[in-house]
Amino acid sequence: MKIRTKTEHFTNPLYLESGRILEPFDLTYETYGELNADKSNAVVVCHALTGSHHAAGRYENETKPGWWDGIIGDGKAIDTTRYCVICVNTLGSCFGSTGPMSPRFPSSEPYRLKFPVVTITDMVRAQRFLFDRLGIHKAHAVIGGSLGGMQALCFAIEHPNFSGRIISLASTYATQPWAIAFNKIAMEAVLNDPRFKEGQYDPKEIQEDGLVSLALGRMAGHISFLSPDSMAKKFGRNYVDTDGLYELFGRFQVERYLEYNGHNFSKRFDPLSYLYIIKAMNIFDATRNFESLHDSLSHVRAKLTLIGFRGDLLFLPEEMATIKKTMDDLGRAHLAEYIEIDSKYGHDAFLVELDKIDMHIKRALEAKA
Template identity: 60%
Template sequence: MKIETKVAKFNEPLYLESGRILESYELIYETYGELNEDKSNVIVVCHALAGSHHAAGRYADEAKPGWWDKLIGDGKAIDTRKYFVICSNNLGSTFGSTNALSIDPTTKKEYRLKFPILTISDIVKAQMKLYKSLGIEKAKAVVGGSMGGMQALCYSIEFPNFAEHVFALATTAYTRPWAIAINKIAIESIRHDPAFKDGFYSKDDLEAQGLPGLAIGRMAGLIAYLSPELFNKKFGRDYARTDGLYELFGRFEVERYLEYNAYSFPKIFDPLSYLYICKTMNIFDAGRNEDTLENSFKKVNCKLHLISFSDDMLFFPDEMEEIRDIMIKIGKGDQITYKMVESESGHDSFLVEVEKFDEHIINLLENN
């Protein structure tokens, strides 16, 4: 499978939902497979909060492949021998697209706290400019999970003639207060970390010292992305061999796991980017600009495929069922499919239990 990583620069303004304007912006993206002659074999993949444009394949020096490598590749459900797959790093994210640490062309300084709030629609709008620049006007499918699923829903509503199929996994039509509350732990722990310096931290300092506030916020996420049952299976009550049971900071294995994964996170993720993305997710509402969610979904022209996960503790299956019910109610029952996967990995099942739904995706893609 051929991986290409490129940066697209746009020297035209992007008008944002907030009314603010990005005078210019960049998107870093990867493609897998080959674009066919009539450009009819495009599949767009959208990433989640901590994801990146590196969705599949492996660079020479990489221990782990891209985040959805189980789904995307030669002979896999999203078959790169057949499809041309594009995944761009979301605007605002930390992996190379324009974000809060980019240079504001009007001031020549980093945006920092002056970076505009982005909505899911803004992110999708920027992606559409990318496809246009590549001469791509249609997609066979858009596929995304979690925050990527929000983008997928946005494509189905706001660009109803772009994709033939839209797959939205482990997501919601509007972020509920439960998910907002979980993000709040990160927001507060980042902003109250003195090393955050109200957004004016030095990048070198952070690389040297880490940012515990971001690690702790990530920890809250890690818990919400998994499930009580998975924790039971994975860790039980195993205790760290090196630690005393009656040491105040002695640790159960689950605590070691959280420490390891949380404290390594600030090395790869910028705290301002995290704050901005939390905000983007929190304010996502597919029903905005319309009186009702029904009115939004009336615009859908594609086949919309929803996949939920039974033990998802972040976006619960009933949030996806609400979308299915609306589609049926507004007479679009023939355009909607819904599958709840009996999962064991919580919200993260869309990333790790791919074998439970990849056949389902193949069937929908190939036979419809």
């Protein structure tokens, strides 16, 4: 399987949901597999909050492959000998696509806090520009988990003719206050960090050791990615060998795990991008520009596969089931299936419990649309 990484530059204006305009903008994306002659075999994969376009395969010298490598590849559930997989770095992110640290044309200075708020709708609209340029006017499927699942649902509602198959995992139709509350921790931590300098930080300076506040926000995120059960199984009450039980700063293994993941994250992710993408997640509401969820889902033409995970405490499986129920109420039961995966992994399940989901994804991709 060959990995191709590219960046496309767009000079046409992107009219954002907020009324603001983004112009010009770049999108960085990766493909695996070959487009067929009529360009009908594209499978669009949408990444989560802190993910990137690097969904599969391994770059030279890379220790870990892309984030969904277990699902995407030759002979895998998303079979790259049959499909051409495309994964686009979302607008607002920091891995090549335009985000708050991109130059604010015509200046060469970064936008920083002058970057416009982007929504899931905007992220999806931007992707359509790219697909149009690539000659992909209809995709075989769109698939994504979490923030990627929001994008997939947005494709189904706002671009009903673009894809015959939509697979959304561990996501929701509208972000609920519990998830917003977790994001709040990161938002507050970063904003109050003197090293954030109200957005005027030197990116090189903070990349070296990472913003502690961003690490902290990420730790809160990691709590929500797991669950009481998965934490108990993973760490128990085990103590870090070198730390003392009666020392105030002695640590349990779960604490060391949070520190490790938080600090690593803060070195690889841009704080402003984080603020903008959690904003996009917070204000995601598939009903916003419609009368109701019934109204928005009445636009769906694709076959919708909704996958929820029982242990997910960030986007509860009930939220996915609500989408299915609403489709049923609309007399469109034949267009929507809901699969609830028994998992104790928490929100991360869609990245971890691949053996429980890959047959569902394979089947959904092969379904007649």
